[in-house]
Amino acid sequence: MKNILYAKDIEKSVKKNNITYWQPYSCSICNVKYGYYFRDGQVFFDGACGCGGSIFGERLTSYQEVANLYNINSNKDFKQAMLDYFKIGD
Numbered sequence: 370m371k372n373i374l375y376a377k378d379i380e381k382s383v384k385k386n387n388i389t390y391w392q393p394y395s396c397s398i399c400n401v402k403y404g405y406y407f408r409d410g411q412v413f414f415d416g417a418c419g420c421g422g423s424i425f426g427e428r429l430t431s432y433q434e435v436a437n438l439y440n441i442n443s444n445k446d447f448k449q450a451m452l453d454y455f456k457i458g459d
């Protein structure tokens with residue numbers, strides 16, 4: 370398993386595989402999945418599902434932030450699922 374994922378690893382995979390979203394999270398109340406959206410060469414995070422009256426809206430983020438989720442995570446299952454999703458081999 371890779372030790373480090375780079376922003377360019379994610380960016381390449383998104384372009385090559387036409388990936389439009391990655392939703393690693395789900396709301397503990399309504400179970401709706403949420404996460405990252407890839408559009409026009411940019412990355413957005415949207416955590417909005419309306420639960421708890423919180424409105425997050427969409428914010429611009431970066432491939433680096435997505436890669437960091439891998440780099441800071443100690444959960445091997447999460448990391449492997451991420452590699453599988455983005456079709457990034459060891």
Ligand SMILES: [Zn+2]
Nearest residue numbers: 396399418420
């Ligand atoms: Zn919810």
